[in-house]
Amino acid sequence: MNGDQMHALVERLYPICRSITGDGVRRTLEIVGEHLPLTVTEVPTGTEVLDWNVPKEWNIRDAYVKDLSGRRVIDFQESNLHVVGYSVPVSGTYTLEELRPRLHTLPDQPDLVPYRTSYYVETWGFCLSQNALDALGEGPYEVLIDSTLEDGSLTVAEHVVPGRLPDEVVISCHVCHPSLANDNLAGVAVAVALALKLKEPRYTYRFLFMPGTIGAITWLARNRERVHLIAAGLTLACAGDPGSLTYKRSRRGDAEIDQAVEQVLEDRPHRVLDFSPYGYDERQFCSPGFNLPFGGLTRTPYAGYPEYHTSGDNPGFVTPEAMEDTLDVLTQVVGVLEGNRTYVNLSPYGEPQLGRRGLYGSLGGRSDTKQAQMAMLWVLNLSDGEHSLLDIARRSELPFAAVERAAHALLDAGLVREKA
Amino acid sequence: MNGDQMHALVERLYPICRSITGDGVRRTLEIVGEHLPLTVTEVPTGTEVLDWNVPKEWNIRDAYVKDLSGRRVIDFQESNLHVVGYSVPVSGTYTLEELRPRLHTLPDQPDLVPYRTSYYVETWGFCLSQNALDALGEGPYEVLIDSTLEDGSLTVAEHVVPGRLPDEVVISCHVCHPSLANDNLAGVAVAVALALKLKEPRYTYRFLFMPGTIGAITWLARNRERVHLIAAGLTLACAGDPGSLTYKRSRRGDAEIDQAVEQVLEDRPHRVLDFSPYGYDERQFCSPGFNLPFGGLTRTPYAGYPEYHTSGDNPGFVTPEAMEDTLDVLTQVVGVLEGNRTYVNLSPYGEPQLGRRGLYGSLGGRSDTKQAQMAMLWVLNLSDGEHSLLDIARRSELPFAAVERAAHALLDAGLVREKA
Amino acid sequence: MNGDQMHALVERLYPICRSITGDGVRRTLEIVGEHLPLTVTEVPTGTEVLDWNVPKEWNIRDAYVKDLSGRRVIDFQESNLHVVGYSVPVSGTYTLEELRPRLHTLPDQPDLVPYRTSYYVETWGFCLSQNALDALGEGPYEVLIDSTLEDGSLTVAEHVVPGRLPDEVVISCHVCHPSLANDNLAGVAVAVALALKLKEPRYTYRFLFMPGTIGAITWLARNRERVHLIAAGLTLACAGDPGSLTYKRSRRGDAEIDQAVEQVLEDRPHRVLDFSPYGYDERQFCSPGFNLPFGGLTRTPYAGYPEYHTSGDNPGFVTPEAMEDTLDVLTQVVGVLEGNRTYVNLSPYGEPQLGRRGLYGSLGGRSDTKQAQMAMLWVLNLSDGEHSLLDIARRSELPFAAVERAAHALLDAGLVREKA
Structure with missing residues (x-):
């Protein structure tokens, strides 16, 4: 799924009136x-x-x-932003x-219409631009909200790519926001594209599409007994705006996912934020009872752009290029998680003789030692x-x-083994 | 006791010839x-x-x-500075x-008269300004020191404000310096004022008025068996000069008192120094056998102002405003020590639903999340x-x-309990 | 051995064709x-x-x-640089x-002739300057290398200065490089000079003159069962170029040798590098199975100067002054290692009364506290x-x-004892 296809998915999902429950x-x-x-x-x-x-x-x-x-x-x-959610x-x-x-501006x-909800206090209201409000006469007005708030159910969906582990x-x-493109249809689109790229991975990958909180x-x-299986997690949101990427660390701060994302982001403009208990569903995954290794990946973080939670967050605000960039980073993060291991040097006394195993340039004395050889020396040491390997x-x-690559070469040469 | 009253106390105490013992x-x-x-x-x-x-x-x-x-x-x-102490x-x-x-300048x-003492080597001498010395003729001079150095006693005094703990x-x-206002009559005056403000505290507060070292x-x-009860301590000196406040950390470096004072000072100009084994009586409290959580609070530290240990350190050098500022910081530090607790989240799996307990704004989607709500989320997390709470x-x-405040609200709501 | 004598030794050793084995x-x-x-x-x-x-x-x-x-x-x-080693x-x-x-430039x-070797792949070749190569006609040429590569032995030498411990x-x-002065005849000369300075040391000092790797x-x-006796180690190389000193930390990063060298270097221009598994024989001593406390001391590090591994690294490139400076630092490092101890304060409750033991200035009140007294207070604390003492x-x-000095004074006064 390329950037244009992700953008097309955003555009198709955009008009639907989502909330935390419902059709x-x-x-x-x-x-x-x-x-x-x-x-589902x-x-x-x-x-x-x-x-x-x-x-x-x-x-x-x-x-x-x-x-x-x-x-x-x-x-x-x-x-659908014109009605207060719920x-x-x-x-x-x-x-x-x-x-x-009852009118929110x-x-x-x-010029912009705000996004407002009231899930847990029963009320009603409308959202509109300040300009539209200023243009209204004294009324009276005929008001209708043809909604239902009844017993029903909440919908969560999962896609699993089974791995060897x-x-x-x-x-x-999160899939609970109505017509807002960056928050979070872009995240949904990038997640779909990532899922489609995974082929016989080592880890099992689970994609969750759920209302926020x-x-x-x-x-x-429902999964309390299984969460100990979570080796790494990311909440993905605001994945399509033109800003640079932002990684918010897990509550643990130095989990494998933290190291992996920071490693991948190193080569491009980015920001890293320490964990805070606000934002997206990392709040729940990182609550102290669970304390899961969950970070948060966004481009510009929530509330960090003027279009946030307004009618300005429409499909024109997100770009194919930005979504491709987010996908590229996620793909690399998956690559790091898939490849990260701890090895044990089987020849730890002195350096093993790499040359006789064909792992070292034969002509000594040169000062332009290659990255590959440095990598082997570091892995051995x-x-x-x-x-x-991330360390x-x-x-x-x-x-x-x-x-x-160095670790694989050393593994093939019998110089290291994977740590049990 | 306001700044003027503290200053009046300094002025009243100033003429008295203090030393490490005596009337x-x-x-x-x-x-x-x-x-x-x-x-006493x-x-x-x-x-x-x-x-x-x-x-x-x-x-x-x-x-x-x-x-x-x-x-x-x-x-x-x-x-009284004119005579070498003891x-x-x-x-x-x-x-x-x-x-x-025997003449010290x-x-x-x-223009200034130095302050000199010789407690442990029996000698005598006078202190005077260099200008006064320069004006002296060859003499002879009639010299008298009508002092006594005899068996007697050393005087220490305590004021205790009993607490629940x-x-x-x-x-x-320290109360051993003669006519020196900042070092340490201002400290005495601020300590008195602080003691007068304490009402039914949680901790027991002990004020020590003693000669240095x-x-x-x-x-x-005399209190060796009781010092384990000291949860926090401060030496207070140089509390009235116009400089900004300086906190010197305890030997432990990250004790509760260190965190508390640094937290309070954060909002105003200040300096923080690491512990060193010189200065005031934190030297003794922080000796390695005791290693008590004692910091030192001063405005400009010892030897840090030209008037230090000279006749320039007179009541005109200390101000009511500076003493009020020191008192204000100490009052806040007491507030932090009184309020600091460790709580345990009783609903640690996911965030508890704050909304239904009236602890959370009902209208979602707004980006101007309030400090109070962030504080609750942090305390829970x-x-x-x-x-x-200091952490x-x-x-x-x-x-x-x-x-x-957030912790108290959560406590009232039954969402946290105090750690045993 | 002064700088001129060290330089003379470099000049005498320079013409010899060394390699990892041989005469x-x-x-x-x-x-x-x-x-x-x-x-030997x-x-x-x-x-x-x-x-x-x-x-x-x-x-x-x-x-x-x-x-x-x-x-x-x-x-x-x-x-001898003209022939590829081995x-x-x-x-x-x-x-x-x-x-x-087979011609390396x-x-x-x-203008410079490179230094090349091929120890573990049997081959032959010549090194020459690019200018010399450019001047060569099409030939033919008569080529001779009158070498032998046969069973024999590898030579290592040690000089031990026995200590009390x-x-x-x-x-x-390393002594395997042919006509290269800074790398490593200067190191050899400085090591010889250092060894000559040691008189009845506390530690036993072992000087190793060996081919690299x-x-x-x-x-x-051959010493696997004895390496646990190594309290500190240094590889010494590039000891005579005009650059400032560079210390490369041991793999442990905060071993006594690391602290000692960094302490000594503090007063002069220098660089400190973290350990990396490339460079000189600290690679072997710091392999993970041994993980010995071995740092590396050089002036400009390997590959850090244009003359490195070329005919430009001749005796004119190293100076008596630079070698004396390296020797001075090593001498001081030895002094720190010899003097470093951990003491236990025998009077840890409060400060002991230094004055009655003659360890403290008698006239109080002065603000120009001396370094010696501060040192005593720090050692006690x-x-x-x-x-x-390094800490x-x-x-x-x-x-x-x-x-x-403070520790010795306190030891003499019976206020501290050496930690067992």
Whole structure:
């Protein structure tokens, strides 16, 4: 799946009105399912999940504010951002003064419509641009929200690429945002593209497409006995904006996933942030009881761009090139995770004679020692059972790939063995 | 006690001739005792205290160098700095040449009289300005030091504010310097003011008013079996000069007192110094056998201002504002020590649902997350039994007070418990 | 041995054609043996040493490329660099075209002759300047290498200065390079000079003069049961160029030798490099099975100067002053190793009374506290059995010598004892 194909997927998913439950999520997963086989689980309203309960299911068909002439001055059909997510049904006539507390705008970005939700407090409201609000007369207005908030279920989906090991690498994307492209349709598209690239991996790869917070909590509640199998995890979001990549470390701070992503990012402009308990679902995976090795990968992080959580985050804001760049980094991270091992030098007393094994240039005295030979010397020197190839790459300041190739050459020569 | 009242106390104490023993210390403690009930202990000359012995007691009534006309060219009545502390009695006639080895001046600060003592080698001498020395004729001079150096006792005083815990916070001030205002009458005045502010604290607070070195050694010798109760300690000195605050870390370097003071100082100009075995009585409290968590708080540190140990360190050198600022920092440090706890998250798997407990803003999607909510998330995430609120404040870069408020809210909601 | 004498030794050794085996090494060791008694060991060809085997012995008497007029256009007699080290015997007639793959030059340094060897792949060749190569006609040429490559032995030599302790400090120099002055005749000369300075030391000092790599491997193989006695080690190379000193840390990174050399270098321009598994024989001593506390001392490190491994590295490139400077640093390092101890404060509760033991200035109140007194306070404070004098010097930022003097004074006063 190339950048254009990822962008096309973003555009196709964009109009759907998603929320943390409901048919918008289901329709989104159907489309993802055209690319990847998904295991979809419906968890009924009221199910206890960790400290939470699965909420009622929300669905919406239409919503508007009409003036006396019948013109929709705020229209859900035009953009699903116009309705506060999880708005209860309403039908009635209101003056502007009565409506005003329920109308959300961004005074500092007067052209943009904000994204607002109210999942756990039953209310209703509309979002619109400040300019649109300023243009409204006193009313009265006919107001309709044709929604339902009823017992139903919450939907989570998984795609698994089985590996040789039961240990898992988890990529998690939230699918609960309505018409917002970077947050998080770009993440979904890149995850799909990554899943399609994996062929007979060593680790088992699990892709999670779930609503934010409650989705992760539901999944964790249902998989509590299995999470010890998670060797590495990433939440993937904001994967398509033109900014450079940002990695947020896991709560552990120096897990293999942290080392791997930082190693890959080293060669390009990027930022690394320490863990903080805000952001995406790494919050849940890194809660102290689980403390899983989960980092977060974004381009510009949440709330870091003016279009964040507004109608400005549309498909024009995300680019094929940016999504390809994110995919490229993820592919390299997978490569590092797949290749990282700890080896034990079987000839640790002095250097083994590389020359007679064909591993060393024969003409001595030259000063342009090659990277490949340095990598072999580093692997031999640090393969005391305490250093992984990632540790060696970091310490030697050599590319991971060079270190990995050196280790394979030494393995083939019988000079190292993999640590049990 | 406000800044003006502290300054008035400094002015009242200033003329008294203090030393490491004698009536000057007793008179000083009487005046302090007008503000705070003190337990005064007299320890007889000769008592073995750790590696030391309590010295003879020194008292002085008068001292002068008179010229032939009967004019006092050096006069103890004018300033007690004019006599070397612990000078033995002397009475006789001396030429300037004979006197000169016993006359101490500051050639680089020719207007100022130095402060000199000789506690453990019996001698006598006078201190005067270089200018005054330069004006002296050849003599002869009539010289008198009407002092006594005899068996007596050393005086230490304590004021205790009992707390709910037997564990103690100790504030120690030296009271052995004669007419020197910043070193250490300002420290005494600020300590008095702090003691007056404490109301039913959690920790027990112990204020020590003692001569430097031998006083601390005597107190430690007499309290050897109790020092394990000291949870935090500070020596307080040079508390009134116009410079910014300086914190010198304990020998441990990362004790709770170190974290607390550094946290409080973060918001204002300040310096932090690593421990060194010189300075004030933290030297004794941090000797390797005790290794107590004692830091040192000063404004400009010892020997760091030109007036140090000279007649320039007079009440005009210390200001009500500076003493109030020192008191403010100490009050905040006490607040941090009182409030610091380690909590355990009782809902550590995923985030608990703060919303249904009224702890979280209900309208999602907004990017201006409040400090209070971040503080709650940080407390929940790091309350794994390994992190105190001070640790959390440091890691989150949030004010301690915000972290503490968050912890209390979570405690009230039953989401955390105090670590046993 | 002063700088001029060291330089004279370099000049005397320079013309000898050394390699990893053969009479050139033996002749070199004879000359070193005129200054120091050496124990010379011959290890026969074929002996298994760790992962290696002692190679055949190489000797050479003459070599040339002659044109038809009989003129030697490349002449071993002029410089032994002209022959690739370990070249097999050859005799025949070759055109330039046939010869060219066997002719090594430095196109970027057209005046210089490179140094090349081929120890473990049997071949032959010549080295010459690019300018000389450019001047050659098409030939044919008469080619002779009058060498032998036969069973024999490898030569290693040791000089031991016995100390009071069986624990050893090892200084290792490679002696396998032919006419190259800085690499490593300067190192040999400085090592000889250092050995001559040692008088009844505490540690036993062992000087190793061995061919690089295979020599160290041979020595390690023969001393495997004794290497645990090595308390500190240094490889010494490039000891005479005009650059500043460079210390390369041991694999451990914070061994006593690392601390000692860094302490001594602090006062002069220098560089410190982390360990890497390339360079001189610290590679072997720091292989993970041995992991000995071996650092590397050079001036400009290998491959760091344009003359490296070329005919430019001649006696004119090394200076008496540079060798004296290297010797001075080594002498100081020895001083630190000899003097470093861990003491235990016998009076750890409070400060002991230094004054009554004559260890402290008697007149108090002065602000110009002397370094000697600070050193005593630091030694007392940190002598808890966990800190060596080197640790104390580093922490206090005082010169090692001051700290050592303070410790001796405290030892004499019975205030500290050496840690068992």
